[in-house]
Amino acid sequence: MRLHRELTCAELVELVxxxxxxxxxxxxxxxxxxxxxxxxxxxxxxxxxxxTVEATGRLREEDLAPEFADELLAAFRGWRQAHA
Amino acid sequence: MxxxxxxxxxxxxxxxxxxxxxRLEDEEYVASMDDVRLVAALREGDERAFMDLVERYGPSMLxxxxxxxxxxxxxxxxxxxxxxxxxxxxxxxEGRSSFKTWLFRILTNTAKTxxxxxxxxxxxxxxxDADLEPGAPSVDPDRFLPEGERWAGWWASPxxxxxxxxESRLLSSETLAVVRAAVEQLPEAQKAVIAMRxxxxxxxxxxxASLGISEGNQRVLLHRAxxxxxxxxxxxxxxxxxx
Numbered sequence: 531m532r533l534h535r536e537l538t539c540a541e542l543v544e545l546v547x548x549x550x551x552x553x554x555x556x557x558x559x560x561x562x563x564x565x566x567x568x569x570x571x572x573x574x575x576x577x578x579x580x581x582t583v584e585a586t587g588r589l590r591e592e593d594l595a596p597e598f599a600d601e602l603l604a605a606f607r608g609w610r611q612a613h614a
Numbered sequence: 615m616x617x618x619x620x621x622x623x624x625x626x627x628x629x630x631x632x633x634x635x636x637r638l639e640d641e642e643y644v645a646s647m648d649d650v651r652l653v654a655a656l657r658e659g660d661e662r663a664f665m666d667l668v669e670r671y672g673p674s675m676l677x678x679x680x681x682x683x684x685x686x687x688x689x690x691x692x693x694x695x696x697x698x699x700x701x702x703x704x705x706x707x708e709g710r711s712s713f714k715t716w717l718f719r720i721l722t723n724t725a726k727t728x729x730x731x732x733x734x735x736x737x738x739x740x741x742x743d744a745d746l747e748p749g750a751p752s753v754d755p756d757r758f759l760p761e762g763e764r765w766a767g768w769w770a771s772p773x774x775x776x777x778x779x780x781e782s783r784l785l786s787s788e789t790l791a792v793v794r795a796a797v798e799q800l801p802e803a804q805k806a807v808i809a810m811r812x813x814x815x816x817x818x819x820x821x822x823a824s825l826g827i828s829e830g831n832q833r834v835l836l837h838r839a840x841x842x843x844x845x846x847x848x849x850x851x852x853x854x855x856x857x
Contacts, residue, residue, distance in 0.1 A: 538767030540758045544751070547837035551818060553829070571772035575753070581776040581784060582844040585793045586812040588785065591673035598690055602668050603661070605694055609701040610659045 537565045542572050546579050649713040657704055668697070671714065674814045675721050677806050678824065681740035682722070682729035692728050696721045711823070714816075718824030741827065745803045746834060752841045779851055789850060796846035800839050807832060808839035 537545070542565050548554050549562050566573050594602075655663030675696065679689035699720050707716060757773075759765050776784060783789060797808060806825070810816040816824070822832050 538758075539769045540751070540753070540755070540767040543753045546752070547833050547840065551829075551833055551836075553833060569768075571769040574773045574775045578773060578776050578844050578848060579840060582793075582840055582847055583812055585784065585790065585847065586797065586808065586840075586843060587815075588790055589794055589797065589813050591677075591809070591813055594668070594672045594676070599665070599668065599672070601690075602672075602694060602697055603665065605698055606661060606664045606701065609698065610661075613659070 537561050539565075539569060539572050539575075542566075542569075543575055546576060550579075646712050646714070650709065653704070653707065653709075653713050656701075671717060674810055674816075675718070677809055678718065678721055679725045681802050681806055681825075682725035683732060688728065688732065689725075692721070692725045695728075696724045699724065712820070715820055715823045718820075722824060722826060740803050740806075740825075741831065742801075742803070745801065746831060749834075749838055752837070774848065774851065776847075776851065783851070789847070792846055792850040793843060796843040797839075800842060804835050804839035804842075807835040808843070811836055812840075 542562060545554065545558070545562060549559060554562060566576060649667075652663045652667050656667065672693065675693045676686075676689055679692040679696075680686070683689050683692060696717070700717060703720070707713070711719075753773075757770060759768050759770050797805060797813075800808065807821060810821045810824070811818070818829060818832055818836075821827075822829055825832075827835075
């Protein structure tokens with residue numbers, strides 16, 4: 531996407547993930563950053579996204595059910611025996 | 615569109631100390647070296663190495679399997695069949711791709727085959743049209759000044775600042791429960807992508823390769839998922855709800 535003018539706030543919020551993923555073209559990334567420097571409201575929004583990613587990163591995946599882990603282990607032992 | 619890793623420009627990094635750091639490549643490097651060690655041990659029939667890998671990747675594997683099949687029980691069978699496939703193929707694994715990518719490739723192939731057999735339709739895709747057609751705006755349009763105003767498209771009132779919340783509140787178990795609930799309520803494809811990226815720490819390349827989706831689609835799913843979680847977080851922290 532190539533934007534030839536200043537970004538509005540409503541446009542910027544749609545580009546946050548593309549920015550964070552490094553997927554914006556250089557000029558667009560620069561416009562994005564310029565807007566953030568000048569706009570405390572968008573900076574607050576950007577910070578919300580960053581904090582969301584961080585909070586999500588604190589979740590742990592649930593462990594596998596022990597019975598299921600046991601089944602996998604049994605499959606492994608079966609394989610090892612067959613290949614011993 | 616050029617896809618590259620987030621650029622790390624030291625001067626910008628200073629300027630945007632608040633901006634998100636790209637995931638540490640060192641960490642990924644250590645993880646993959648660890649995989650190399652475990653895979654070598656696995657070839658020797660090391661049970662501990664097998665269980666380490668199961669523990670590391672099992673939960674993500676179940677999530678991905680659930681994209682293609684209907685029940686948890688069948689997803690568990692898919693994961694088990696995948697491990698059997700991995701063990702039988704481990705002698706042929708040459709390390710040209712990362713173990714993780716190879717593992718999830720086998721998983722998605724196994725899950726797809728199983729899903730197709732189950733539903734008798736071909737081919738099974740976990741991406742629905744709704745996943746990719748233009749979605750709702752990331753922020754409620756009413757939060758911006760309307761067309762016709764001098765500053766149309768700019769914030770009418772600024773969003774709340776999460777960084778003014780006490781750190782303890784943002785990281786409280788109550789807040790994390792809100793985040794978990796928000797993630798669990800997402801549509802399956804979005805849930806899988808945010809879980810792999812933000813919980814399990816996969817890179818975008820690894821997610822794309824594992825699920826067989828394009829970088830663009832991966833970003834759309836990730837953006838929508840993070841948007842919904844952010845809105846729930848904002849609601850919980852007491853700010854104005856923005857979508």
